[in-house]
Amino acid sequence: MSPIIKYFTIASLLYLIVGTGLGLIMAIYPPWVNYLLLAHVHFLLLGFIAMMIYSVGYHVLPRFSGFNLYSEILVAIQFYLANIGLIGMSLTWIISKDAAFGFYSILALGLFAFIEFSGICIFVFNNVMTLSGKGGRIAA
Ligand code: HEM
Numbered sequence: 001m002s003p004i005i006k007y008f009t010i011a012s013l014l015y016l017i018v019g020t021g022l023g024l025i026m027a028i029y030p031p032w033v034n035y036l037l038l039a040h041v042h043f044l045l046l047g048f049i050a051m052m053i054y055s056v057g058y059h060v061l062p063r064f065s066g067f068n069l070y071s072e073i074l075v076a077i078q079f080y081l082a083n084i085g086l087i088g089m090s091l092t093w094i095i096s097k098d099a100a101f102g103f104y105s106i107l108a109l110g111l112f113a114f115i116e117f118s119g120i121c122i123f124v125f126n127n128v129m130t131l132s133g134k135g136g137r138i139a140a
């Protein structure tokens with residue numbers, strides 16, 4: 001497995017700890033559900049589950065299809081976008097629940113959501129290009 005794909009696996013496992021850790025805190029101290037719920041949900045679904053799928057998908061789909069991965073550079077770009085987007089969205093949710101940031105929290109959430117969404121689009125593009133053989137056939 002190439003290093004950048006392995007980083008997605010490592011990040012996924014870290015987000016499992018962070019996400020369930022936030023769940024544990026909410027279970028112990030329910031008043032914080034208000035602050036932590038959205039970060040808990042997205043660390044687990046966009047962090048743990050999606051990033052595990054990204055890494056396994058990038059490793060397995062080329063082998064299933066018989067075509068090389070289209071672009072490792074796009075995987076690296078997606079890795080940064082996915083992590084910056086997720087951490088930014090989650091911190092914005094946690095911080096802005098208690099403060100009157102108003103316009104600025106909407107702006108921050110929108111920016112990080114756009115970054116996250118761009119990473120997802122790159123994942124789809126890279127896989128479509130791989131599966132349609134644009135990376136060339138895997139040498140026998
Ligand atoms: C140690 C493990 C976990 C603990 C202690 C935990 C705890 C919690 C708590 C306390 C809530 C808030 C309930 C409320 O609204 O009052 C919650 C919500 C939620 N959790 Fe977890 N959780 C854990 C693992 C997971 C995992 C592994 C996932 C998904 C992969 C997950 C997905 C969700 C979702 C989607 C919600 C929001 C449900 C809704 O829309 O109301 N949780 N969790």
Ligand code: HEM
Pocket residue numbers: 037038041042045046050113114116117120
């Ligand atoms: C670019 C990606 C994503 C963005 C920008 C995003 C954004 C949001 C926003 C703005 C909310 C509503 C927050 C509020 O109530 O104020 C939300 C809720 C939620 N999202 Fe996401 N989301 C994304 C991806 C996902 C994915 C991939 C999943 C699941 C696989 C997911 C699961 C949920 C759930 C379960 C809730 C409801 C949580 C609750 O209120 O209990 N999201 N998301």
